[in-house]
Amino acid sequence: MERVRGPNCAKCVTKPCYRNPDAPRPSFCPANLYPHIFEKVREIYRSNEFVARIARIASIVEKEGYGVWPRLREIVEFAKRLGLKRLGLAFCIGLSEEARKVVEYLESQGFEVYSVCCKCGSIDKTELGLSEEQKLVPGTFEAICNPVAQALILNEVGTELNIVLGLCVGHDTLFTMFSRAPVTYLAVKDRVTGHNPLAAIYAMHYFRKRLFE
Ligand code: SF4
Numbered sequence: 206m207e208r209v210r211g212p213n214c215a216k217c218v219t220k221p222c223y224r225n226p227d228a229p230r231p232s233f234c235p236a237n238l239y240p241h242i243f244e245k246v247r248e249i250y251r252s253n254e255f256v257a258r259i260a261r262i263a264s265i266v267e268k269e270g271y272g273v274w275p276r277l278r279e280i281v282e283f284a285k286r287l288g289l290k291r292l293g294l295a296f297c298i299g300l301s302e303e304a305r306k307v308v309e310y311l312e313s314q315g316f317e318v319y320s321v322c323c324k325c326g327s328i329d330k331t332e333l334g335l336s337e338e339q340k341l342v343p344g345t346f347e348a349i350c351n352p353v354a355q356a357l358i359l360n361e362v363g364t365e366l367n368i369v370l371g372l373c374v375g376h377d378t379l380f381t382m383f384s385r386a387p388v389t390y391l392a393v394k395d396r397v398t399g400h401n402p403l404a405a406i407y408a409m410h411y412f413r414k415r416l417f418e
Pocket of ligand 1: 213214215217218219220221222223230231233234235236
């Protein structure tokens with residue numbers, strides 16, 4: 206049998222760590238491979254109250270709204286319980302209408318909300334070294350998605366939690382790299398599945414060609 210390289214929880218069938226911590230774990234289990242890390246982790250939860258509160262409140266929100274609250278409500282409950290006031294929304298221009306409604310909802314829940322669109326700053330794609338052919342419409346001005354600007358502007362405003370709404374793959378990577386405030390996702394961009402990337406997993410049969418060819 207092929208040896209599984211670890212850590213690789215995705216290949217663990219029984220997942221005893223959840224409810225049966227004394228049961229045998231597979232060789233690729235991170236708890237077997239990196240036992241020293243868990244003392245460090247406990248120390249972080251003990252010494253960093255902000256981290257510990259986020260962890261506690263995330264669990265409480267999970268329990269209270271389990272299967273009832275949509276993610277948008279979960280974000281509100283999470284932020285309220287953390288005592289946060291200023292929220293940032295980093296959104297994709299393609300979801301402008303959704304962004305407007307999300308901001309309205311968050312404001313109705315008592316938050317100060319600041320939003321920044323991905324095209325903010327109007328930097329043409331060629332400035333980043335892309336060619337005209339690499340634009341969606343060659344020969345026209347086409348602003349880059351600018352997640353670094355989205356993050357730095359929200360940093361400047363001093364938002365306490367930033368919400369990602371539909372940033373593209375890679376642009377979301379940069380946003381999380383530069384955001385000073387902690388980040389949560391309301392939605393990820395997937396133009397093909399109505400922003401539901403797991404559709405490609407649940408309906409693998411229909412997506413097989415698009416995934417593998
Ligand atoms: S932590 Fe260990 S026991 Fe838990 S899912 Fe990962 S491999 Fe399995």
